[in-house]
Amino acid sequence: MKRFITYAILIIFCFVLQSTVFRGISFGGIVPNLLIVVTASLGFMRGDRTGLIAGLFCGLLIDIFFGDVIGLYAMIYMYIGYLNGKFSGIFYPENIKLPLILISFSNLFYGIFTYLLLFMMRSRFNFEFYFKNIIFPEVIYTLLVALVLYPLILFLHYLLEGRSFKRTEENV
Amino acid sequence: MSPIVKRKGEKFTLPGKYLLFILTILCTGLIVLTLYTDYVSRPLGVIAGRILVPMQTGISEAGSYLSGRSEELVHIRDLLAENERLRSQIDQLTIENTMYKQDRYELNNLRELFVLAAQYDEYEKVGARVISRDPGNWFHSFTINKGYDDGLLVNMNVIAGSGLVGRIVGIGPNWAKVMSIIADNAHVSGQVLSTEDNLIVKGNLELFADGLVEFEQLIDKADRVVVGDKVVTSYISDHYLPNILIGYIYSIHGDANNLTKSGRLTPAVDFERLNEVLVIMQLKQIIEDE
Numbered sequence: 502m503k504r505f506i507t508y509a510i511l512i513i514f515c516f517v518l519q520s521t522v523f524r525g526i527s528f529g530g531i532v533p534n535l536l537i538v539v540t541a542s543l544g545f546m547r548g549d550r551t552g553l554i555a556g557l558f559c560g561l562l563i564d565i566f567f568g569d570v571i572g573l574y575a576m577i578y579m580y581i582g583y584l585n586g587k588f589s590g591i592f593y594p595e596n597i598k599l600p601l602i603l604i605s606f607s608n609l610f611y612g613i614f615t616y617l618l619l620f621m622m623r624s625r626f627n628f629e630f631y632f633k634n635i636i637f638p639e640v641i642y643t644l645l646v647a648l649v650l651y652p653l654i655l656f657l658h659y660l661l662e663g664r665s666f667k668r669t670e671e672n673v
Numbered sequence: 674m675s676p677i678v679k680r681k682g683e684k685f686t687l688p689g690k691y692l693l694f695i696l697t698i699l700c701t702g703l704i705v706l707t708l709y710t711d712y713v714s715r716p717l718g719v720i721a722g723r724i725l726v727p728m729q730t731g732i733s734e735a736g737s738y739l740s741g742r743s744e745e746l747v748h749i750r751d752l753l754a755e756n757e758r759l760r761s762q763i764d765q766l767t768i769e770n771t772m773y774k775q776d777r778y779e780l781n782n783l784r785e786l787f788v789l790a791a792q793y794d795e796y797e798k799v800g801a802r803v804i805s806r807d808p809g810n811w812f813h814s815f816t817i818n819k820g821y822d823d824g825l826l827v828n829m830n831v832i833a834g835s836g837l838v839g840r841i842v843g844i845g846p847n848w849a850k851v852m853s854i855i856a857d858n859a860h861v862s863g864q865v866l867s868t869e870d871n872l873i874v875k876g877n878l879e880l881f882a883d884g885l886v887e888f889e890q891l892i893d894k895a896d897r898v899v900v901g902d903k904v905v906t907s908y909i910s911d912h913y914l915p916n917i918l919i920g921y922i923y924s925i926h927g928d929a930n931n932l933t934k935s936g937r938l939t940p941a942v943d944f945e946r947l948n949e950v951l952v953i954m955q956l957k958q959i960i961e962d963e
Contacts, residue, residue, distance in 0.1 A: 517725060520805035521733040526743060530882065531810050549689035557696055565721045566850060567807045567814050569842075569858070571714055572703035579700070583693050615811055620878075623858065630879055635810050 504661050508543060508555060511657065515539050515650075516562045531638045533646040534608055536563070540578050541585045541607040542654045545600065549586025556582030577614050581607045594655060604647045605640055612636030714843065722820065722845035729805040730818055737948055796914065797954040798832075799823065803947055804848070811878065813856045814839075817950060820847045828912050830953045836918040836941025837861070837906060838950055849952075854919065855886050855944055862910040863919050866903040868893065874904065874919055874938060884944075885923055889935035900925060904938055914957055 515535040523532050536559040544552025560575030568574055585603055592599065616631050625631075687695075707714050759766065801817040819825055821844050831838040831851050839859065843850035854861050859876040872891035880887060891898065902922045906913040918941045925936035 513725065513728075516808065517728045517732055517805075519808040521729055522735060522739060523808075524740070524806045526739055532808060534809070536808065550686075550692055553689065553693055553696065557700075561717075562721065562725075563808060565714070565717050566725075566805070566816055566843075566848075567809070567812070570704045571707040571717065572700035575703070576697060576700040579693070579696055583689060586689060615809070619811060620857070625857070625878075627879060634882065635878070639810050 507657065507661060508551075509558070511654070512536070512539055512555065512558055512562070516559070520566070528642060529638065531635070531642055533642040534611065534639060535643075535646065535650060536578065537581065537608045537611055537643060538604055538647045538650050539654065540582045541604045542600065542651060542658075544582040544585025545588045545592045545603055546654075546658050547586075548589045549583045552582030552584075552586035553579045554582070556580070573618065577611060577618075581611060584610075594659075597651070600651055601644060601647060604651070605644050608640045608643050609636065612639060718843065718845035718848075722848045726804065726816075726818065726845075726848045729816070730802070733804045798951040799825075799954055801849075801950055801952055803950060812858065813876075813881070813944070814842070814850055814852045815947070816848045816850050817952070818848060819952070820845045820849050822846045824954060825849050825952055826956060828956055830912070830914055830917065830957075831950050832917060832953065833942050833947055833950045836920065837913065838942050838944075838947065840912050841952070851950070853944060855881060855940060857881075861913060861919060862907045863888070863904045864907040865891070865893075865898050865922070866905050868897045868902075870898060871907050871909065872904070880937065884939065885937045886920070886940055887935065888922075888938050889928075889933065891925075891934040891936075892932065893934055898922065898925060898934070910957065912957055914953060914955065 515538075519532060519535045523535070540552065540556040540559050543555040556578035557575050560573075560578035561571070563574040563578075564571040585607060588599070588603060612632075613636065616628065616636065620631065621628070703713055706712060799819065801819040803815050804818045806815040807813060817831075825841060825844060827841050827844055829841045831840060837854055839851050839853040839856070841849045842852045852859055853876070854874060855876045857876050857878040861874040862871065863874045864871045870891055870893050872888045874886055874888045877885075877887045888904070900922050904919045904922060906915055906917045906919060908915045920938040920940040923937040923939045925934055927934050
């Protein structure tokens with residue numbers, strides 16, 4: 502329960518930051534995707550179930566406030582969380598390369614799916630433009646922000662896992 | 674007895690793939706449900722609005738402060754570069770300047786003739802503050818800090834300063850989601866003010882960085898529409914009240930079909946620096962299907 506509340510606060514905090522302050526400090530109109538960082542991190546740290554629930558929660562927040570329909574972003578984020586959870590078996594806290602690669606690929610996956618579902622369906626076929634101007638810059642910017650945000654999430658993970666380390670091993 | 678209870682407790686944890694499967698179906702159901710009704714979006718909007726809007730209101734003020742500062746820095750750099758350039762061109766510019774001054778005098782006179790601003794005064798308006806923006810990079814909707822508790826309704830028009838911003842597409846008790854006319858999925862029916870020719874204004878993400886939107890389906894056989902013409906919302910628009918300024922024609926070209934024209938528009942509103950907006954409290958009259 503403590504863990505659930507902590508993660509909920511973390512997600513709400515990131516959502517609020519991303520939709521307010523980060524709009525103000527965007528580079529060339531591109532905002533880093535904090536929610537992807539959180540979803541992916543919780544996925545590979547805690548396993549597929551936590552990942553998919555965190556993703557669902559992140560996506561729902563976006564859907565309620567900014568989506569045309571409720572459930573679409575929720576589904577994209579949920580799958581990202583779930584797929585990242587599949588890597589929890591090879592996740593070691595000391596290794597920072599794997600998390601960053603996973604976060605970047607998650608963001609790429611998110612960008613491409615958003616394009617496919619929301620743009621290509623409306624016959625916007627200039628994929629090269631969208632990749633160069635939206636998807637790729639977002640991946641890079643998110644990666645830079647992840648360098649700061651990911652250690653914070655890892656620290657939170659340590660704090661929560663500190664006592665119940667045995668249980669995690671069982672879960673994995 | 675006790676081991677059985679323990680096992681029961683463990684059985685409750687559903688494996689990931691089943692959970693994923695169930696939630697996928699749930700999400701698909703939600704998508705279908707929200708496409709046609711607002712049974713789900715309304716209560717969710719209430720809950721989320723009560724928790725998040727107060728936070729967003731506070732933090733977005735900090736955000737606009739930060740963006741103001743970072744903008745100042747950019748401006749300083751720009752100004753230095755521009756100063757250099759201007760010094761070398763100062764003579765030429767002085768001559769041009771006098772010419773422009775004459776033009777501007779004429780333009781101001783013409784603008785006064787239209788008296789567009791007076792028309793907006795007929796509508797009852799309410800001010801609202803932008804509290805958060807779409808966290809993704811694909812669309813450009815934003816939320817404002819007023820909702821149905823303040824008498825706002827879906828489809829009310831939103832303007833800022835001189836021109837049209839968009840319309841309300843989603844609403845909660847203390848917040849409302851505004852779809853801006855520059856968003857990639859936005860369409861507005863407009864007309865050229867001088868010739869009353871109708872056209873469709875569409876947002877386009879590819880033009881977003883240049884601060885432009887595109888328009889199409891302009892029928893102008895006499896070639897009377899020129900660059901710089903004012904475009905306002907049309908009388909036949911479904912959601913927008915007539916005669917709200919959308920922007921000015923930036924470029925125009927004939928289509929391959931030789932019947933219609935399309936091109937680009939410069940919006941009248943600066944969407945980058947949108948902090949306060951006005952909501953027109955009057956809905957476009959729509960004939961209901963019986």
